[in-house]
Each structure stands twice: as C-alpha cells, then as structure tokens.
Amino acid sequence: MVTIASLMLLLTTWDLRGVILVSLALQIFLILFAPLRKRVSTAKITGFIWLAYLLADSAATYGVGLISKGFIISKSQGDTYGPFASPTLLAFWAPFLLVHLGGPDAITAFALEDNELWKRHLLDLVSQGVAVGYAFFQAFPDHKFWLPTLLMFVAGVIKYSERTHALYLASSDKFKDSLMTEPDPGPDYAKLMDELDPETEGGLQTKREWIPEASRIDKTGINKEDSHELSDLEIVQVAYNYFDTFKGLIADSLFSFRERDRSQHFFLKLKSSREVFKVVEVELNFFYDILYTKAMVLRNTFGCFWRILSFGLNCAAAWFFYSIEKKEIEKVDIRISYTLLLGAIALDLMAFAVVLYSDWIVVALTTSHHRNRFIRIMANLLNIKRERWPKNPENKPRCFIFGKIMQIVRFRWSESLSTYNFINYCLHPRAKWLKATTGIFGLNNLLDEMVHVKTVDFPHDLRDLIFEELKKKSEKANDLETAKEIFSARGDWILRSEKCSDLIRWINGVEFDESLIMWHIATDLCYYTPRLGETNLGNEDNKNYKEMSKLLSDYLLYLLTMQSTMLSTVVGIGQIRFRDTCAEAQKFFHGKEIGESQEKACKRILGVKTLVEPSAVRGYRSKSVLFDACILAKELKKLEEQKMWLIISKVWVELMCYAASHCRANNHMAQLSKGGQLLTLVWLLMAHLGIGDRFQISEGHARANVIVRK
Incomplete structure (x- = not known):
C-alpha cells in the first residue's frame, strides 16, 4: 500500500536525480529547437521555447541548492547514502549544473531585454561558482573523483563565462561602444589661423585649394547586363559585408554618402527581387546571431580556444571518471553520471556541427587573407559552395545528418x-x-x-x-x-x-x-x-x-x-x-x-x-x-x-x-526572435537603397587644403 511516507521517501530519493536529468533534457531541447525562433512565428512553438529557457536556469539553480542540502545530510550521516547519493558524487554532479547554466550556443537571450541582464548573470556566475567550489572542497579528503570534478568545474566556469560575455557584448551600451571610432579632432584650427594672419610676425603667403570628396557612383550608368546571378556562396559573402557596414543601424549610427552609394549601386543592379531578399535575409540572420546567441564570443580566435579547451576538459573528465573504481557507488548513480558526461560531450559536438555549417564559418574561410592548405581543405570538407536555397524543394541532401543540420541552420525568417x-x-x-x-x-x-x-x-x-x-x-x-x-x-x-x-x-x-x-x-x-x-x-x-x-x-x-x-x-x-x-x-x-x-x-x-x-x-x-x-x-x-x-x-x-x-531599430531586432517580420526586411532594404534619414553626410562637404609658401 502506497503511503504518504513512502511517497515522501521516493520524492526525497529522486528529486536531485530528477532535477539533474531534467536540466540536461532542457539543454538538449534548447540546442535543437531554439534556432526555430528565426523561422517560426506561432506562439505555440515559441511558448515552449520560452518555457524551456526559463526552466533551464531555474532547474540548474535549484539543483545546486539540492546538492548543498544533500551534501549536508549525507555528511551528517557519516557518509552513508541514505536517500541521497554519496558526497563524492554530489560534488561531482555540481559542476554539470554550472555547465547547464552556461546554456547552449543557440540561445543566450530569449528577448532583446535579456541582454541588459548581463550583470545579474555575472553575479550568478560568482555565487553559483562559489557554491559548487564549496561542495568540491567539502568532499575532501575522501573525494576519489576530485580530478574529473575539477576538470568539469573549470569547463562549467568557461561555459557560464561565455554566456555572460555574450550577453554583455549584445547589451545596448556595449554594442554602441563597439561601433565607436577614435575621436577625430580635425585640423588645428587655432594654429592654422595664426599662420594665415598677415599681421603675425613672419606672416606666410597662402593659397587655399578645395579637395572634393571622391566622386559619387553614377546610378544612371547601371547596366543590368554587366551583373550576374549571385551564387549562394556570394550571397552569404555580400550579406556579411553589408552587415558589417550597416550594423550601426541598430545603434542609430549615421552613414556617409560613400556607404550609401556603394550599397545603393549594388542592390539596384541585382537581377531579381529574390536575390535582393536573399541577401537581406542572410544579413538579418547575422543580426540575430550577435544579439541572441554566442556568435560574438565564438567568432574570434580567443573564443574558439576556450571552446576547444572546454570540450577537451569534458573528454578528459569522462576518461578519468571511467578509469576510477566505483564498486561502492549505486548503479543508478553511475548511470546518471555517465549520462551527464556523455550529455556534456554530445552538446559540445552538436554545437560544433552547427557552427561548422553556419554562415560565420563560410565568411571566416572565404575572407581569410592567408589561404593556406588547411583552410582550403576545410572549405572543401564543409562544402561551403553548397546550395542553400534549392530550386527544387524535392532535392534531397547527399548526407542525411548534415542535411538536417542545414535545414535548421538555414532558417532565415518565417516567409x-x-x-x-x-x-x-x-x-x-x-x-x-x-x-x-x-x-x-x-x-x-x-x-x-x-x-x-x-x-x-x-x-x-x-x-x-x-x-x-x-x-x-x-x-x-x-x-x-x-x-x-x-x-x-x-x-x-x-x-x-x-x-x-x-x-x-x-x-x-x-x-x-x-x-x-x-x-x-x-x-x-x-x-x-x-x-x-x-x-x-x-x-x-x-x-x-x-x-x-x-x-x-x-x-x-x-x-x-x-x-x-x-x-x-x-x-x-x-x-x-x-x-x-x-x-x-x-x-x-x-x-x-x-x-x-x-x-x-x-x-x-x-x-x-x-x-x-x-x-x-x-x-x-x-x-x-x-x-x-x-x-x-x-x-x-x-x-x-x-x-x-x-x-x-x-x-x-x-x-x-x-x-x-x-x-525603432530595437523593435525590428526584437522581431527576429519571433519568426521575423516583412516590415523588418523592408526597413533594412530601404537603408541599402539609400532611402532613410541615416545618411547625414552629403557630397558637397569637401575639405580645404591650405598650401603655405614663404
């Protein structure tokens, strides 16, 4: 007969184990389905992603609290198991929750406002790191899993730091700061006026010449016959170039007439509206990645180094855990431990696969100034010239697994x-x-x-x-x-x-x-x-x-x-x-x-x-x-x-x-995580065609060149 006491015992026995497994399941769900936000605009799908996003942090934080509670009870019972796992396993499981708090690469922020909460995540990183470290040190001197635990702890700190750093880089203030150039004070006006003043002792003869700005592009000379249909690879390359030029749109930056004319000339000579919308779609995909994912962290050498190090620590922790004797540990806890280890490795591998088949890696491999043998081999292996918009929807990819990955990565907007x-x-x-x-x-x-x-x-x-x-x-x-x-x-x-x-x-x-x-x-x-x-x-x-x-x-x-x-x-x-x-x-x-x-x-x-x-x-x-x-x-x-x-x-x-x-630009960017809006594509296309109020520098603003003679 089931009694309240037996139910309470069952709950006490499995609450920590259940929370840890649920936390892992939420990470897998998010890395698989979070990219759908770019494509799906229905509340039914985004609602599940929103719920998983909130529960992922809550489950991991709650799990750290349960580990602290379980550690105290297990320690007070003289290292007997009771309803909890052994103290050594409690200390070993804790870093995995830190890894889960780091979240998957596919989603760092659910809404644009989440990026402004980077300070809260920094505080959570410190507090949760201290809690996990406390459990680690309390398990001594009998902590036989201390080495894999230490490795996973370092990996967890790296993962959570990546998320916090990504939120920081995508916050409005930091993003605007990143677009700032060095201050330009211009020529020394006061000194020049002194030199031009004939009353000044040793006055100089001067001649003033006006050096006009570079001539504008003549749009009347645009010849459609000179243009060619862009390949899918060229669309990604062009989209990145214009993303890099016009990313200041979301920070209310101003653009010169040179940038306006160059963009306007390119888009006017494209052969079809489909090409135009493809470029804008990919460009908005870059905007999405820098605002809602870890792309900003992983796009440089420093970020890639820490990611590779984190993956190596996961693999090393799995090997050391496998090589340690575990006879006194219950089989169910051993299975949970292996599930956590393999889950951490699998999440990193999935993240690697998504990155390798993303537009960012295409840009990195095709814009490198040092086209060495390794880059050429990687470009061929990843098939960066692949068709991203198949003309025949029934065309099936040559590789089923990578084809499915591409179907997720290729999502642009809901269309x-x-x-x-x-x-x-x-x-x-x-x-x-x-x-x-x-x-x-x-x-x-x-x-x-x-x-x-x-x-x-x-x-x-x-x-x-x-x-x-x-x-x-x-x-x-x-x-x-x-x-x-x-x-x-x-x-x-x-x-x-x-x-x-x-x-x-x-x-x-x-x-x-x-x-x-x-x-x-x-x-x-x-x-x-x-x-x-x-x-x-x-x-x-x-x-x-x-x-x-x-x-x-x-x-x-x-x-x-x-x-x-x-x-x-x-x-x-x-x-x-x-x-x-x-x-x-x-x-x-x-x-x-x-x-x-x-x-x-x-x-x-x-x-x-x-x-x-x-x-x-x-x-x-x-x-x-x-x-x-x-x-x-x-x-x-x-x-x-x-x-x-x-x-x-x-x-x-x-x-x-x-x-x-x-x-407002931030309202346009907010829609990117909800399937996108046609209004946003039109907004960006208008900017590329030179229709807007973001171009405040006109052609007539030339600079004077003063020639000074004795």
Missing part, C-alpha cells in the same frame, strides 16, 4: 504574413461577459490572435512589387533632400505621380493610423463589391494587384492591432480609433441580417448615402472612421478598375515603407 481583417472581426464579436472576463486576465489580445489572425505564405508577386517600388524611389533619390522626402511619404508620393491628387487628402489630411484604418476598410469595400464582369486583374507581368492590396492591407492592420510596439512612433491613438470604428460597425450591422457574409456587410456600408462629412455628425465624441472609409471607397471606384487596384497596391507599399522606416 509568411499574419493578417487581421476589420470586417471579419466586427462580424464575429465575442459576448460582452466573455470579453469582460478575459479582459480581467489580460487575455483579449491573445484570444483575438488565436481566433482572428490568419497566417499566409509570402507570395513572390508581392516581393517583386515591393522591390520594384523601392527601386523606383531609390533611383529618384539622387540627393539627400529628395531621399528624405521619399522617406517621409506615406502614400502621397504615389498619388501625385499617378495624377490622383484628389485622393491625397485621405493621406496628408489625417494621422497615419487614421489613414491606415480608412484605407484598410476602403480596400475591403472595393475588394468585396466587384464591378460586373470583374475578374482577378493582373498586368502584363501577371501581378495580381487586387490580391496584393488585400494582403498588405490585412498585414498592416495586424501590425496596428497585434504588434502595436512596431508602430508606436506613428500610430498615435490607433487602438482607440480602431475600437471606436469597430463599435460603430457592429452597431451598424446589428439587425441587418448580414450574418457572416463580408460581401453583404461591404454592400451595406457602401449603400449608405454620404451627403455630409461624417466628422460633422459625430463631432469629437467618437474617433470612428467607418464612413470616411466609405467615402474613400466611392472615390476609388470612380477610377478604371485596373488603375484603381494598381494605385491601391502602391499606396499600401508606401504605407508599409513609412511604417518600416519609422519603427
């Missing part, structure tokens, strides 16, 4: 868009009592995301449209003033160029969040109420502007409602305006037998006569823009069908570009 639709949301309201109940626990947004947010694949046509529009803007941005004008446009630039100036008031005359909601509703009204005989419209390149307009419209509304931090600098009272508009729409739909049909709902809205401006009726009580959007839709429907969808799609691209360029 999907989350969408949220206003009409659909208004037609499916939750009961007031349910909304009030979930609101108490702050679950309304979570439930809305689960019910109303849909995820769709990123279409190739949309990628082409975005790049074509950005390319046109970049080619027109020949000077800093024009670049800033394009940077600040949010639909009005397109409307002027397409000679639709009468629609500009729906852009410039309202706030950004107001125009976003209005254009979203107007897009739906046009989408669900097609004209007689209308089909899916496309131009000569078979681009479906209607579907792309709908997709971008729903995507930006998703950002406004579910990812409001990304638009926090431009949306103002967007959440209030959205709720008020929803309230008016639900009030309007009530009792009209619309059901769940979006077509009927849109026809009902368009059927309302708009003789007076809605603002004159509602006054300042409500921020709703429902019938403002109705008027906008009616204005759009006056255009020819294909031109209407062409203009709507380009307005949405410009609205997205405005949102991307005005989103």
Whole structure:
C-alpha cells in the first residue's frame, strides 16, 4: 500500500536525480529547437521555447541548492547514502549544473531585454561558482573523483563565462561602444589661423585649394547586363559585408554618402527581387546571431580556444571518471553520471556541427587573407559552395545528418504574413461577459490572435512589387533632400505621380493610423463589391494587384492591432480609433441580417448615402472612421478598375515603407526572435537603397587644403 511516507521517501530519493536529468533534457531541447525562433512565428512553438529557457536556469539553480542540502545530510550521516547519493558524487554532479547554466550556443537571450541582464548573470556566475567550489572542497579528503570534478568545474566556469560575455557584448551600451571610432579632432584650427594672419610676425603667403570628396557612383550608368546571378556562396559573402557596414543601424549610427552609394549601386543592379531578399535575409540572420546567441564570443580566435579547451576538459573528465573504481557507488548513480558526461560531450559536438555549417564559418574561410592548405581543405570538407536555397524543394541532401543540420541552420525568417481583417472581426464579436472576463486576465489580445489572425505564405508577386517600388524611389533619390522626402511619404508620393491628387487628402489630411484604418476598410469595400464582369486583374507581368492590396492591407492592420510596439512612433491613438470604428460597425450591422457574409456587410456600408462629412455628425465624441472609409471607397471606384487596384497596391507599399522606416531599430531586432517580420526586411532594404534619414553626410562637404609658401 502506497503511503504518504513512502511517497515522501521516493520524492526525497529522486528529486536531485530528477532535477539533474531534467536540466540536461532542457539543454538538449534548447540546442535543437531554439534556432526555430528565426523561422517560426506561432506562439505555440515559441511558448515552449520560452518555457524551456526559463526552466533551464531555474532547474540548474535549484539543483545546486539540492546538492548543498544533500551534501549536508549525507555528511551528517557519516557518509552513508541514505536517500541521497554519496558526497563524492554530489560534488561531482555540481559542476554539470554550472555547465547547464552556461546554456547552449543557440540561445543566450530569449528577448532583446535579456541582454541588459548581463550583470545579474555575472553575479550568478560568482555565487553559483562559489557554491559548487564549496561542495568540491567539502568532499575532501575522501573525494576519489576530485580530478574529473575539477576538470568539469573549470569547463562549467568557461561555459557560464561565455554566456555572460555574450550577453554583455549584445547589451545596448556595449554594442554602441563597439561601433565607436577614435575621436577625430580635425585640423588645428587655432594654429592654422595664426599662420594665415598677415599681421603675425613672419606672416606666410597662402593659397587655399578645395579637395572634393571622391566622386559619387553614377546610378544612371547601371547596366543590368554587366551583373550576374549571385551564387549562394556570394550571397552569404555580400550579406556579411553589408552587415558589417550597416550594423550601426541598430545603434542609430549615421552613414556617409560613400556607404550609401556603394550599397545603393549594388542592390539596384541585382537581377531579381529574390536575390535582393536573399541577401537581406542572410544579413538579418547575422543580426540575430550577435544579439541572441554566442556568435560574438565564438567568432574570434580567443573564443574558439576556450571552446576547444572546454570540450577537451569534458573528454578528459569522462576518461578519468571511467578509469576510477566505483564498486561502492549505486548503479543508478553511475548511470546518471555517465549520462551527464556523455550529455556534456554530445552538446559540445552538436554545437560544433552547427557552427561548422553556419554562415560565420563560410565568411571566416572565404575572407581569410592567408589561404593556406588547411583552410582550403576545410572549405572543401564543409562544402561551403553548397546550395542553400534549392530550386527544387524535392532535392534531397547527399548526407542525411548534415542535411538536417542545414535545414535548421538555414532558417532565415518565417516567409509568411499574419493578417487581421476589420470586417471579419466586427462580424464575429465575442459576448460582452466573455470579453469582460478575459479582459480581467489580460487575455483579449491573445484570444483575438488565436481566433482572428490568419497566417499566409509570402507570395513572390508581392516581393517583386515591393522591390520594384523601392527601386523606383531609390533611383529618384539622387540627393539627400529628395531621399528624405521619399522617406517621409506615406502614400502621397504615389498619388501625385499617378495624377490622383484628389485622393491625397485621405493621406496628408489625417494621422497615419487614421489613414491606415480608412484605407484598410476602403480596400475591403472595393475588394468585396466587384464591378460586373470583374475578374482577378493582373498586368502584363501577371501581378495580381487586387490580391496584393488585400494582403498588405490585412498585414498592416495586424501590425496596428497585434504588434502595436512596431508602430508606436506613428500610430498615435490607433487602438482607440480602431475600437471606436469597430463599435460603430457592429452597431451598424446589428439587425441587418448580414450574418457572416463580408460581401453583404461591404454592400451595406457602401449603400449608405454620404451627403455630409461624417466628422460633422459625430463631432469629437467618437474617433470612428467607418464612413470616411466609405467615402474613400466611392472615390476609388470612380477610377478604371485596373488603375484603381494598381494605385491601391502602391499606396499600401508606401504605407508599409513609412511604417518600416519609422519603427525603432530595437523593435525590428526584437522581431527576429519571433519568426521575423516583412516590415523588418523592408526597413533594412530601404537603408541599402539609400532611402532613410541615416545618411547625414552629403557630397558637397569637401575639405580645404591650405598650401603655405614663404
């Protein structure tokens, strides 16, 4: 019969052993699945990774506490086992928990804010190191496993130090400091003025020449025929070069016109939008690695040395433990000890495999100035010229194991868009009592995301449209003033160029969040109420502007409602305006037998006569823009069908570009650990095409060269 006493004995016997094994299991889970954060945007997957990330530290810390407790009890019983392992094994197991606190290479920080907690981890390193060291010294003089314990202790300190150092290097202050150059005081102005002063004794004859800056690249001379399709290896190399140049974007650095022109020239001459997005994807992958993994620590010779030393210590500890007699140790504890040793070695081997097949090692092997025999052999063994984006998805890798590793390492971003639709949301309201109940626990947004947010694949046509529009803007941005004008446009630039100036008031005359909601509703009204005989419209390149307009419209509304931090600098009272508009729409739909049909709902809205401006009726009580959007839709429907969808799609691209360029850099970087966002790719691509406010040094800033003669 099972009694409470027997259960307590079982718990006391296995709590330490269980915690140690769970800690190891969490490390294995994280090293395998943490890279999925770059690819997967669903909360179901990221939620498990978040839970494992938190439990990994808690389990290791709790295990050190249990070892201290078990050591005291075992020591008080005269070195008898009791429910605990022997004191020597307690001291031997403790360093493994220090190794686990160091965490896997694949994840040092779950969120960007974790990097700012490096001081806390430094304190934990000291405190946990002292606790493990105390257990080690208390096991003397009968500590027969002292040598493997000492080796594992040193390995644990190295691993935890790596994590702390990685967090420190990725912290905002340190990262900004790393981008700082040596101060440039310029020429000695006071001394030069004294020499130029004719009243000065021994005055000198001078001649002043202006030495202009190096000439700019002529974008008009870009010849597509001179460019070639980039190989996958060249894409990684180019992406790293531009990452190294533009990594200051996340620290709000400024860039010279030389850097702008060089980048702009390269991206404009690429043959396809797919190549452009590949380069940006790999570049963002480098950003992810330096902010969320141990890449910054392991990318130099010093870091590689400590990693190799740590691995060697693990192997040596396993050998010495194997060679020591263990007859008096229980078999279950011996098995646990071997599991910990082999687990530590396996984790290091997995980390080595991921590093060897990462983009960092490709850069290291191809940019080395000393192309010796060893580097050439390694480049061939690792097949750095391998195909990273197979044209045929059914192509199977030659090596199954390394192929699976590459499938994980190759992950860039989710290549999907989350969408949220206003009409659909208004037609499916939750009961007031349910909304009030979930609101108490702050679950309304979570439930809305689960019910109303849909995820769709990123279409190739949309990628082409975005790049074509950005390319046109970049080619027109020949000077800093024009670049800033394009940077600040949010639909009005397109409307002027397409000679639709009468629609500009729906852009410039309202706030950004107001125009976003209005254009979203107007897009739906046009989408669900097609004209007689209308089909899916496309131009000569078979681009479906209607579907792309709908997709971008729903995507930006998703950002406004579910990812409001990304638009926090431009949306103002967007959440209030959205709720008020929803309230008016639900009030309007009530009792009209619309059901769940979006077509009927849109026809009902368009059927309302708009003789007076809605603002004159509602006054300042409500921020709703429902019938403002109705008027906008009616204005759009006056255009020819294909031109209407062409203009709507380009307005949405410009609205997205405005949102991307005005989103804070740290908010963009925060999305890299959540599957990424199209908005972030557009932001980085705009910077490479010279569209932005980060280029403050113009061509006209030349330096004077003063020639002094007797």
